[in-house]
Amino acid sequence: MITARALRTPIGLQLVVAAFLAVWVVAAMFPLLWTAVMSFRVPLDALSSDPLVVLLGPATRASAMGISWLDLLLEVAAVVVVFRITSRVMRPMAVQYAPFGYVPLGWAQAAISCLGLGAIMLLVVVPMLARSLDTALASVPIIGQLATPAIGITLEHYRAxxxxxxxxxxxxxxxxxxxxxxxxxxxxxxxxxxxxxxxxxxxxxxxxxxxxxxxxxxxxxxxxxxxxxxxxxxxxxxxxxxxxxxxxxxxxxxxxxxxxxxxxxxxxxxxxxxxxxxxxxxxxxxxxxxxxxxxxxxxxxxxxxxxxxxxxxxxxxxxxxxxxxxxxxxxxxxxxxxxxxxxxxxxxxxxxxxxxxxxxxxxxxxxxxxxxxxxxxxxxxxxxxxxxxxxxxxxxxxxxxxx
Amino acid sequence: MSIFIALPLIGVFIESFYSTQPVFETVDVQSCTPGFTGQTCTTETKSRPRFDANGAPIVATSFIGVQAYRDLLQPDAVVRAFGPDGGGLWALLSIDFYAALRFTVTFTLITLPLVIGFGLVVALAVNSVTRKLRGLVIFAALLPFIITPVIGALSIRWLFIGDGILTAAIRAIFNSNISMFAQGWTIELLMLTYRVWHVAPFAFVVFYAGLQTVDQDTLESAIVDGASRWERLRCVIVPHLMPLIVFVALIHLMDSYRVFEEVVGFSSQAHRISLQFLTFNFLTPDQTGNRAITRAAASSMLTMVGIVVLLVPLITHAWRTQRGRR
Known part of the structure; x- marks a missing residue:
């Protein structure tokens, strides 16, 4: 077992590796995620040199609409849940309900139905739920803070x-x-x-x-x-x-x-x-x-x-x-x-x-x-x-x- | 395959020697203006395009020999540049073709070691973290590689443009009033960064796959022999990955030789152009709607020469190993 111990990485090196990988992941994702955030803000916020302004979008909240931290939390949780369910359900669905017993067609059918249901869940049902939760919680002292609009968001550019x-x-x-x-x-x-x-x-x-x-x-x-x-x-x-x-x-x-x-x-x-x-x-x-x-x-x-x-x-x-x-x-x-x-x-x-x-x-x-x-x-x-x-x-x- | 690729290539080769232009004719035009004593008449010679019965301009194709190549390579200007007080290399690089060639070659050579180095380091790092994190890292790394190149370049450009957050950050750190898109070298730096960001994931994935097949027995015997971590990397892992490193280098050479999307994404055509962009530019209609197809054909042929130079050693090598195998 001497080799196993020798192969083990020392703690210091492990930390360096972890830090390096974290930097790498951030660098790989950052430009894409950042532009995605920018696209939901009005120009005044999006082109600001202050990163916090871009992230929170105060001008967007004032002119268009805002979502609360609670809404954001709900939405992220919903995305994770939907993704988990889809990855679990896809395969049995594709094999079981394959039209004419042809599995590739079954995959296409499963993909389309999962996409459609997921989109309805994430874009219609969850936001409505979050809205009603916000109004219900608005008067509660501490949680009410989380339920008031904090992050500006606008879809006008996508519409345009x-x-x-x-x-x-x-x-x-x-x-x-x-x-x-x-x-x-x-x-x-x-x-x-x-x-x-x-x-x-x-x-x-x-x-x-x-x-x-x-x-x-x-x-x-x-x-x-x-x-x-x-x-x-x-x-x-x-x-x-x-x-x-x-x-x-x-x-x-x-x-x-x-x-x-x-x-x-x-x-x-x-x-x-x-x-x-x-x-x-x-x-x-x-x-x-x-x-x-x-x-x-x-x-x-x-x-x-x-x-x-x-x-x-x-x-x-x-x-x-x-x-x-x-x-x-x-x-x-x-x-x-x-x-x-x-x-x-x-x-x-x-x-x-x-x-x-x-x-x-x-x-x-x-x-x-x-x-x-x-x-x-x-x-x-x-x-x-x-x-x-x-x-x-x-x-x-x-x-x-x-x- | 040969019909749809080789035939157009032959077409390009032939086209580069012919020029299709509207036929011009010279006519004497007499224009008279009324004067005090009589008419003052002037006769001048004008050239104007000829039109056929339907009113469409008549075009004629003529053999121009190597004229298009001359226009591109400008041998006279080259000779002048290296002559007495010609300006040397700087004067040479002000000619479009040489500027494009310079950029393409340095771009390829600078990004190559960076891509391989980054890919190798990330692969080694991922290989030593727990299995749970690997999926996430691979997902994150694949994104920049899969993304549309023009859009990837744009997304990096948007971080810097105007008062973008990264420009603001650079200004805060270095306390200097720098604008990333005002001069050539900063744009070139961004282009190099973008390319490494875009391609390193590919190198990483290939090397990571290679690391899974490293012979554990060799590693263990290296440890028994008292090899340190660095020596194991240098003498066992890197030789094992060598064929993959050559493969990645080869693909990267081919791909970065045709660098193009960066020029579009960063709108760098005023400062830096690449060989492929040169051809693209000739093919894009200008203000009058004409495309310089002859010149485009000539610059394509010159680009092809570069590819052949790049690939000949490779193909001879492959041929030798193929013959050795039988």
């Missing part, structure tokens, strides 16, 4: 961003693009990754090296290639529409060749080709972890090559698919360069649309609106990390440990 400036329109575009990119890159990535992992010859090596080079490629280079084509696609595609057989098929889709510039579904092609090398690389490392015996056994049992893939491999590779899908989603969702160059103002996604708030930076209210928009974009990512932490970690390490 989402309703006045129609941010939901950008949200829709983001949704179209991310869904498209995830679907297409997963389909192609799964097939290509499977093929590469199983062939393993010299050809596969060069394809992987090519994927590496393409992964290193700055995105602007690809956009430079696509932009002129997209701008003049009407003329470029005209022969296709005039051709005898293909032309008739094309006419079913649209009467004239489209201008691809500014079309969200055309951007999907560009983002998929940026994402594909990475997807293939990642899927291959997941397939490498699935033993070849599995498809051999399926083949022995009388499956064709494709059936073996469909029935034996697909069911065991869901973790890989989810992880790769997550990273494809992040690429499409976070992109600024491609979408801002290839989409016009009407079809812009959320991230580049933020610059419209920044460039109007004339009044301080505009600045806080930009912050509110930024927080709106970040919130889904926050939940994503919460729900899929394990998959993200496995995705980050998959490329490293195997490749």
């Amino acid at each position: 961003v989402w309703i006045t400036h129609q941010f939901y329109h950008n949200f829709e575009n983001s949704l179209i693009i991310t869904t498209g990119v995830v679907t297409v890159s997963l389909t192609v990535g799964t097939l290509a990754g499977y093929g590469l992992a199983r062939s393993g010859g010299r050809m596969a090596f060069w394809i992987l090296m090519l994927a590496l080079v393409f992964r290193a490629l700055p995105h602007s280079v690809l956009v430079t290639g696509y932009l002129p084509m997209f701008l003049s696609s009407r003329e470029l595609l005209a022969p296709l529409w005039a051709a005898p057989v293909i032309g008739t098929v094309m006419h079913w889709f649209s009467a004239a060749p489209p201008t691809l510039y500014g079309q969200p579904w055309a951007i999907i092609i560009v983002l998929v080709s940026i994402n594909q090398p990475f997807t293939i690389w990642m899927m291959r490392s997941f397939f490498d972890g699935i033993p070849t015996e599995l498809d051999e056994a399926a083949r022995v049992d009388g499956c064709t090559h494709f059936e073996a893939f469909w029935r034996a491999i697909i069911p065991v590779m869901w973790p890989g698919v989810i992880t790769t899908g997550l990273f494809s989603f992040l690429l499409a969702y976070n992109d600024y360069l491609v979408t801002s160059l290839l989409l016009d103002a009407q079809s812009q996604t959320m991230v580049p649309a933020i610059s419209q708030f920044l460039n109007r930076d004339t009044s301080s209210a505009d600045q806080i609106e930009a912050i509110a928009a930024a927080v709106s974009i970040t919130a889904p990512l926050f939940f994503l990390v919460m729900a899929f932490q394990r998959q993200i970690v496995s995705g980050l390490t998959a490329g490293a440990v195997k490749g």
